[in-house]
Amino acid sequence: MRFALISAALLTSVGLVLANWFAEIQRDRALGEAARTAELVARAATGDVLHVEQLRRDFVPMDEADRVQFDDKVRSIISDDGIVRFKIWNAQHWIVYSDNPRLIGRWFPGDDQLAQALAGESSSMVTDLSDPEEMEERDFGRLLAVYVPLRLDATTGELTGDGDGEVVGAFEIYVPYSTIDAALADDLRLLYLSLAISLAVLYLALFRLVAGASRKLRLQAAMNAHQATHDLLTDLPNRRELVARLQDMLDRRYGDKYVALALLDLDRFKEVNDALGHHRGDYLLQQVAKRLTTCLPSHCFVGRLGGDEFAVVVPLHGRDDSHAQECAEAIVRALCEPVLSDGLTMQIGVSIGIAVAPHHGDEQDQLFRRADMTMYVAKRAGGGWAMWRPEFEEESARSFHLATALRSAIEHGAISMSYQPRVSVKSGRVLGFEALARWTDPVLGPVPPNEFVAAAQVAGVSLPLVSHIVRTSLSDFVALRRADPSLVMAVNVTTTDLVMQGFEEMLFSTLDAAGLPHGALILELSEGEAIQNAKLLHQVLQRLGDRGVKLAIDDFGQGYSSMDRLRSLPLNEIKIDKGFVAKMQADPTDRAIV
Template sequence: MTLQQVTAVLVLFSAGLLLYSLMPTNDIIREQSVREHKTGWQILLILVCLFVLGYLIFAWILFSHHVNYLFSLLSIILFGGAVFVTVVTRMSLYSIRNIQRIAALERHNATHDMLTDLPNRAMLYERINQSIKDAKRNHSVMAILLMDLNQFKEVNDTLGHHCGDGLLQQVAPRINEVLRESDTLARLGGDEFSVILPSTNLEGAKVSAKKIISAMERHFVVEGHSLQIGISVGIAMYPEDASNSDNLLRKADVAMYVAKRYSTGFSVYDSEQDQHTLNRLMIIGKLHDAIINNELLLHYQPILDTRTFKLWGFEALIRWNQPILGLLKPSEFVPIAEQSEVIKEMSCWVVSNAIRKFRHWHAKDQSLRLSVNLSVKDIQDEGFVDWLKGQFDVLGVNPKCMNIEITESSMMTDSKRAMDTIQKLHQIGITFSIDDFGTGFSSLSYLKQLPSQSIKIDRSFVRDMLTDDNDAVIVRSTIDLAHNMGKTVIAEGVESQEVLDILEILGCDFIQGYYICSPLPDNQVEQWMAQERIPINLAREKKSG
C-alpha cells in the first residue's frame, strides 16, 4: 500500500473508533439520573459526532490529494485522539457502573440485616408507613406481628454464638414460607422479628400467627445439632390499636410479652390484659425522672473472706423507691434501663454515690473494697475512664479500693472497645470480677483475655447446690478452673449454713448472701461493721476449731 492509502485507512480506522465510543457515551447518558451530569455527556456525544464527520472529510481529502509526511503525522495524532476518547468513554462507563453497583450495595446494606438479608428496622418503619398510607387511601386495615424466639438464649449459652447465628439464618426462610408475597418479614435485632400484613384483618392476622408458630415446630439442624425452638407472637392492628408505626410496634411488643409470659403462642394487644406490662412501660418512661427526683438509693451487701471470715468489702446494689410501684429491685428495672441511654446516667449516679459513702468506711478500715456493677454501655463508653478518674480525684479515694463487676455479655458487642476500656481502668489500679459466671456463652474465651482478678459464681448455681448435682459440679469445676488460672472465686447467694460448709470445703475464697447479711441501707452499715458479723453457727465452729 502507498503512504497515501495507509494514511487514509488510519484516519478511517480512527473514525471507526470514535463511532465505537458513541455506544458507551450513549449508555452513560441513559444511565445518568442527575440532569447536570447528563448534559455534559450529551455535549461530548455531539462533539464526537462532529469529530467523526471531520475525520471522514479528512479521509476523503487524503484519497483525493497528494499526501506528504505532514499529513501522515497529523493522521497519527488524530488516531491517538480517537484512541484516547474511546478509552475514556469505556473506562468512564465501567467506573460509573461500578460506583452505581457499590452505591446499590450500600443502600441494600443500610436497609437490610447483614446476617439474614431481611429488611432491617429502618426499612421496616419505611414499609409500615407506606402500608399505613395505602390503608388510609383504601379505607382498609393492616396488622403488625412482633415475634421473639423462646429458647434462643439457651441455644447461645449451650452451643455458642455461631450456632445461634446459624439458627437465625434458618428461621428467616422458614417464616417466609408461610407468608404471602405482599407481606414483609424483617429482623429487628437479636432474635426479634416483625411481619407487616397489609390489607389483613384480625382473623387473618391470627391465621398468619398460627402458621408461623406451626412452621417453627419443625426441628432445625444447625452444625449437626437437632434443635426445636418455639416462638411468641404479638399482634397489633391498624387503625384499631394505633395509627403510626412507633405505637403499632410498641403495642405489638406488649402483646408479644404477654404471649411469652403465659406461653400462649400468640396474643392480640389489649391494654387491660396485663398489669405487669403496663408497669414495664411506666418504668421506661420514669427512669430518667427517678435520677432527677432522688428516687434511687443504694444498699450495700457485705462480702466475707471465707478463710478468716473477716469483712472483705461491700457490693453496692441499686434500688428504686418508685412512688407508684414501691421499692423495686435491680432485676425489675436495670434490664429495661440497659435498653436505653439512661443506663449511663444511672451508672454514673451509682458509682459517684457509692464512692462518696464508701470513703468514710474506708477511712476506718483501709483494707475494705467497694464492688460496683457496670453495664455494657458503660464499658464501651470512651469517656467513662476519664470521668471515673475525676471522681476518685475529687472525692480523695484510691482507685485500688474499687472492684468492678462485669458480665460476660458486656464483651459480646464491640469487644475491642470494651477491652480497651477495661485495660485503662486496670492500669489505674481497679480490679475486675466476672459476674454471673457460667450464664454466658463465651466464658472460657474471655476468661483468659480479661485482666480479671476474680470470678463470681451466679447465685442460681450456688442456691441449688444441695438439690441439684449438676449445679454442684458447676460450682466445683468453676472454683478449680479459677484457682488453676490464679484467680479468686466469689460465691453469691449463700443462704444457708449447709451451702457455706460446702463452699468452704471446695475452697471458695469469698462469700456473700442473705445468710451472711442482707443488703443494708448506708445508715446501717457502720452499725453492722461494729457488731459481730459472723453467723452464730459459723462463729461456734470457728471457736471450736
C-alpha cells in the first residue's frame, strides 16, 4: 500500500509537470496560429491602399478617397474575421490609420511589442482596450494584440511580406481572445484526458511490474533472513539462532525459572553416512529433525548445531529439572526407532548431555561446555542421556587428555600388542591367536581398551588406530605362522572401523604386503554392535567374506540377540560369552544354549 501511494504521488507529480508543459506548448501554438492569421488579414487589408510616403514621414494623412476605400476594406475584414481593433503605425510611432478615427494622427511612445515589430519581429500579447489612450468606451474583454512589421521591397518600392525588406511601420490588430481561449480549453481538456489515461495505464503497468518485483524482493529478503538463521538441510534454527534464543531466555530468566540446555549427538551416524552414502545420511538428518520437533512440547526450542549434532533449549516451570529429563527420554525413544529409506532400515541411537541454568551455570558458554562434556559421558556409557554432575569435570579432563595423548601414542607406536592363543578344547592344539591392543599412558597409567577405542572415535583417529593394530598384529603373525601355516589371527573391530572409508583398502593391502592369505584373518565384532547395525553391516561383511576374510561375533549371549538377525549376517564363527560357559555345568538352560 505504501508503495502504491508513493508511486501514485510520483506519477501525479510527473503528470502535472507534463500537463503544464504541454499546456504551455499548446497555448504558444494557439497564440502563434492566431498571430499568423492576424498577420495575413493585415497584409490583405493594406495590400494596394497604403502608400510608402505615409509611413516614411512623421505623419501624412491619407487622401479622403484612400481613407474611405481603406475603411470599407477594414470594416469588411473586421466583420468577417472578428477583428476588434486595427492600427497602422509608421516607424516614428505615429498612428497612420485606425478603425477608431479618433486615434488617427496621434503619436504614442508605444510598448515593447511595438518596438519588437518595428525591429522586424512579429509579436503578440493578451490585453484589453481599457487604457485611456485607446479612447474606447466599449468593453471587448480580453483581446489578443498582434504586432506585424511592415516591410518595403527595395526593388519595387512597394510593401512586401519578404522578411528581408526594410521595416517602415507596423500593423497592430486586436482579435477576441475568448474564441482562442475556448479552443485552447477544449484542446487542453483533451490533452489532460489523454495524459491522465496514459499515466493511469502506465501506473497500472508499472505498479504490476514493480509490485511483482517488490514482492519477489520481499520474499527473497525474507528467505535470506530465514536462511541466515536456519539450517538449509533440516530447516531447523541454526547455531547462531539457537545461541541467541538461549541468551534471550537466560536474560529473561528470573526467580525460580530455570532453563535447560540439552546437546544431542547421533550414535552410529557416521557409519550410516559412510556405508550408505551422503544422500541417505542427509535423509536421516531430516527425519531426525522432524522427530525432534514432533516428540517435544511446542515451548521447546530445537536447533541443529552442525553435522550430526542438535540442541534443545527447554524452559522449566520451576527448579525441578524433571521436565528436561522427560524431554530427553522422549528424544531417546523417538530417535531409536528405525528409519526406512528405499526399503533400507537405518538404526541409530543418541547421546544427550543436559545442563540446567542457573544450577549448572548462568552463562551460555558454561552451559554449552558442561552439556557437551555430559553428552560425551553419555556416549561413553553407551548412549541415552545424562545430567551434568561436578565429577564430570574430572572425567572431561581425562577424556581430553586421552584424545590428545592417544594421537601421539599412535604416531609413536606406543600401542603395544599382546596375543592370546585360541586353543582347541578337544585336542589342546593352538589354532591361532587373538590380537589384544594395550596402552599404558605415562600420566594415567594402563588405559582399558574400551576406553581408548571410544577416545579414538571422539578424537577422529579410529582409522589410524585400527590400521596400527592390523599392521602390527599381521606383521607379528607372519613369524608365528611359519611354524604352522594353518594358524589364524583374530582382530577386534567396531562398526565404525568396518564402514570407515579406506578401511577395506588398508586391510587387504596389509594382508597382501605381508604375504598372508585373506582367510588367515578373522575380524571379531561384538554382539551388540552386530545386532544393532545388522542392516548397515550386511553389505560390508558380504564384501569382506567374498574376498576370504572370516567374520566372527564376540561375546554372544551378553545381550538379547535375535538368531534371525544373526542368520542374516555372513558369519563364520560365534564366540559364546564366558558367562554361559562357566555356568553350563550347573544350569541346563545355559548348557543347552552352548
